[in-house]
Amino acid sequence: MLRKNTGLRFNILRYTQDLFDLFFPLTCAACEKDVLREEDRICSSCRMSFIKSEANTLEETKLKNRFIEFPNIDHIYSLYKFARGNEIQNLIHAIKYENHPKIAVKLGNWLGAHIAEQNTLSAYNAIAPVPLHPKKLKIRGYNQSSLISAGISETLGIPVIDDLLVRTKHTETQTKKSRWERYKNTSEKFNVNNPNDLPDKILIVDDILTSGATLTSCASAIHKHKKSNISMAVIAYAIN
Numbered sequence: 517m518l519r520k521n522t523g524l525r526f527n528i529l530r531y532t533q534d535l536f537d538l539f540f541p542l543t544c545a546a547c548e549k550d551v552l553r554e555e556d557r558i559c560s561s562c563r564m565s566f567i568k569s570e571a572n573t574l575e576e577t578k579l580k581n582r583f584i585e586f587p588n589i590d591h592i593y594s595l596y597k598f599a600r601g602n603e604i605q606n607l608i609h610a611i612k613y614e615n616h617p618k619i620a621v622k623l624g625n626w627l628g629a630h631i632a633e634q635n636t637l638s639a640y641n642a643i644a645p646v647p648l649h650p651k652k653l654k655i656r657g658y659n660q661s662s663l664i665s666a667g668i669s670e671t672l673g674i675p676v677i678d679d680l681l682v683r684t685k686h687t688e689t690q691t692k693k694s695r696w697e698r699y700k701n702t703s704e705k706f707n708v709n710n711p712n713d714l715p716d717k718i719l720i721v722d723d724i725l726t727s728g729a730t731l732t733s734c735a736s737a738i739h740k741h742k743k744s745n746i747s748m749a750v751i752a753y754a755i756n
């Protein structure tokens with residue numbers, strides 16, 4: 517009797533899942549075409565179409581030039597190029613606003629592999645995600661940069677120090693401000709948790725790199741206490 521019940525429950529569960537899939541089919545987070553399995557939330561044709569950021573090209577040099585005033589910034593790693601309207605934008609939107617934490621970890625795995633390919637793995641002591649403001653963390657339920665960091669850590673075996681950086685104030689939207697205004701506005705946004713315990717080589721992780729204001733203020737917060745070597749890894753960078 518018990519067995520029969522369990523079987524029945526299993527069938528009902530399966531039926532419910534099938535019905536759910538019928539009305540809410542799994543889709544690729546970037547192009548929204550149907551996919552078959554949860555682990556394929558980035559379909560292979562999207563993955564092929566993403567514009568890879570090439571290692572050691574002029575572009576990465578240009579990226580580094582955004583931080584010319586920081587001699588202790590070593591490398592900037594970016595998996596993809598970000599352009600308004602391309603699938604990468606959808607993907608970033610999905611991990612930030614559409615509750616897709618697993619995709620953030622997966623992208624972190626790929627970013628870790630990208631870093632390893634570049635032979636610049638000069639033994640980072642720690643990965644430090646850019647923190648979210650607690651208010652946003654409460655709404656989103658997770659910090660996408662922490663999950664990307666976890667993915668990198670899985671691939672490279674470098675520990676994540678989730679609270680190495682902390683946020684000090686909530687900032688208003690930055691889109692209409694000039695680069696300098698943005699810099700001033702973010703310059704006091706970050707602090708470090710344990711100033712006496714900062715690692716020598718730190719890999720800061722964020723989802724995208726735009727003006728560089730976030731990295732600049734994270735680096736300032738660290739360098740106030742210790743001139744650690746800093747590198748940054750992002751899923752995509754915006755082309756100026």
Ligand SMILES: [Zn+2]
Pocket residue numbers: 544545546547548549558559560561562563
């Ligand atoms: Zn797709």
